[in-house]
């Protein structure tokens with residue numbers, strides 16, 4: 375028995391089944407996959423929606439157990455730009471394996487998307503950031519999360535040892551900067567680090583992460599970015615800084631407070647996402 379190769383075979387079959395199910399229900403090919411993080415759950419209201427598919431209706435699609443992460447794919451258009459929103463991503467801390475967390479990215483690659491727009495909420499580590507800021511993700515630190523490419527390599531997606539020098543598409547980052555400028559949305563920039571969670575960090579961990587060069591910390595996104603880049607997708611990401619990271623203020627951290635600030639920032643965040651997609655859509 376060669377277990378890794380059995381796993382690879384069944385994983386590829388699972389992807390094919392999910393792709394078939396989606397193709398039966400959706401008549402167009404989205405160009406951008408927008409992964410909605412905390413606060414952006416209602417973003418799909420910005421689209422002319424054509425089809426919604428609950429994750430539970432797609433065979434083997436990982437289903438979120440996190441409160442407020444109602445899982446569905448929402449297919450629609452922003453102006454003429456075909457987009458699919460993923461509402462309710464799954465996280466490592468729910469017990470999912472890294473390859474399950476990135477399963478939707480691979481399915482959407484097979485469906486034909488060319489770009490992935492990642493969003494999330496995070497704790498600000500950089501002293502220059504405030505709760506409610508938005509941060510363009512310019513690079514990431516992945517060393518605290520399991521790499522989603524561990525295991526047999528899926529040659530149909532990408533190479534065994536993918537380069538990670540330019541994960542976040544520089545041309546698209548420039549378009550997001552332009553969009554922020556035109557919309558007068560202040561935009562920070564920085565390095566995002568993913569930890570597995572679900573516990574928040576200790577103050578000592580935050581000091582360590584700052585010394586390593588991280589500006590914001592969260593529990594998602596990086597492994598999705600790695601799988602997407604591996605598969606040749608163009609990646610961009612924006613993080614809503616929902617709180618100062620542990621130990622930086624007297625406040626204790628809570629998931630409810632994270633969601634509250636993320637929800638308050640949602641109108642500004644949505645405006646920036648829409649303006650960014652309009653610009654990026656013109657380049658596709």
Ligand code: HPA
Nearest residue numbers: 495496497591592593619
């Ligand atoms: N730490 C980790 N994840 C987070 C935080 C944080 O402070 N805020 C929002 N997501």
